[in-house]
Amino acid sequence: MNAGIKRARHITFWTLALELVFAWLGPVIQIVVEIRTEGGVGWSRLVLVAVGLPVFSWLFLRVVRAAVDGRPAVREVVVSGALALTMMVLGAVLVADVPGVASAMLPFSWSTLTTTWTAVAVLGVSARTAVALTAGAAGVYVALDFLLLPGVGDQRTDLFFYLPMLALLPYSNRLWLWIYRMIIQVDEGRKAQAELAVTEERLRFARDLHDLVGHSLSAIAVKSELAVKLARAAPDQATEEMTAVRGLAKDALKEIREAVRGYRAIDLSAELGSVRAVLEAANIRCTLDLPERTPPGEAATLLAWVVREGATNTLRHSAATRSRVTLRLTGGTAVLEMVNDGVGEQSAADGGTGLIGLSERLAAAGGSLTARPTGSGEFVLRAVVPATDRAHVLTEAVAR
Known part of the structure; x- marks a missing residue:
């Protein structure tokens, strides 16, 4: 997994996980308001919240991690749903004889809890199953509101706030997960x-x-x-x-x-043209900055292998969107630099046998190879080889 995919996975996980705050929002606000208005709150309801919500949160995060990893989490979804239902029913029973703020605020706590559960229950399932889960959650909320709290508050107002949340949050989560999976598919295609x-x-x-x-x-x-x-x-x-x-x-x-x-002994001009075509086919804008002529003989062959290995690493180990290849002939030396804006997992130290083998071949020919991040979000592969004369025109060969 390259750095770009890791970053996308991290963002997706925490975007979905942060919705857990919503589950705590209703009960916490209810307890705070009750303390400020009534001067206290029943210890039994405090225990219910203090025990039930952490367990629900743990199950919630397990479901989110499984969804991001592409694994089913049916058991966690069922257990967390049963826990949420139990907390809702017990909450209604505990405030049955407590009029005022405690019972009036309970539907709001229910709405945040059921919406949070639905937001992760719909991940990783078909669209038909997601609609069924959403409808089921709405049905449970309405049934509990009308059966356990009859005449408490305004049920129509409760539904006016609850149903839009239930329609938006779960499907925004599905959209986030869909985008992440598309990113993975693009990376696998490259x-x-x-x-x-x-x-x-x-x-x-x-x-x-x-x-x-x-x-x-x-x-x-x-x-x-x-x-x-x-x-x-x-x-x-x-x-x-x-x-x-x-x-x-x-x-x-x-x-x-x-x-x-x-x-x-691959041809440098042909390899440059091929690499540019392959990178641009992978939606990586490739710019070539070349002299009129290419180094001769072995120098051109070594640089062609560097170009091929650099392009392969760009495709496999980075999230680059642009790449630049520069070749300079100064005196008796040829200097090739490949720079891209995707700093991947692979570096000169742990880049596998490809770069190590190339480095050894260049060293045997009197040259050198370095690969490192620049510190400004770019990665540079630099090869230096001896070159004594100029063999043939390069820019026209690449253009062909």
Whole structure:
């Protein structure tokens, strides 16, 4: 999980969890108002609030964490709902013989408690189930208000404030969770795109290798069979066939080595163009700042590998929205910098074998590789390699 996803998860969790304050709002206001107007409050109701609300809060947070993690929390939802219903019924029983503020404020406490429960009960369920849960919560509230507190307060006023809250808060929570899941899907799509690029490159190399050695191996098989048949009847001719087999084997081995060498010696201009296309396809604006000519030979190959590894890390380990690639040729040195605005989890110290292997290859060629956050919300990958002359025009090759 990269830093962007962690940040989105943190924001989503605490946005949903902060609605727990709403559950405490009604009972606390009721107790404060009763103390100020009546001079005190019954100890039994204080115990009910002091025990019931912390347990409800613990269950509430478990449901929120499960919803953010994409796990079901049916047991916690059922238990917290049963607890809320029990607190509502006991609250009505305890204030039955206490007229005034205690009974008049009770519907408000009910409304905050049932709304808070519904706000998390609808997370991670289908739209039809969410509507059913909301309707059920509203039905329970109305039934308790009219059955347990008949003639207390104005029920129509209670419903006027309660029903809009019940309609807005639960579905705003569902919207938050939907946005978070969309962010996860986008991140998974970017990772899949990077993995697909690697897989396609492997398939391309496999096809090239098959095309190179397939014909040679077929010819070797045919000539070997012919040599076996001629071994006794025409030993001289069999020797000639085996000599040809040896030549074919050497040629095949040479072609394989050349293929591997060509596979490792990627073209810098082609890699820059490919990386820009891949990053922009992932909605990362990519800017190239290049000289007219590219470094020659091994320097260009090493920088091409740096560009490929840097783009892969940008896709996999950051939440970047823009990237800038700069190449400078100064004297006998080529300096490549890749900067993006998504400081991901991966750094030079713990970035895996990719950057470590590149650093070793550049060091063996007399160069260096560094990767670090800049401290201003950006991450920079910097490669320095020796370059003695200029081989061919670079900007036009990338444009093509």
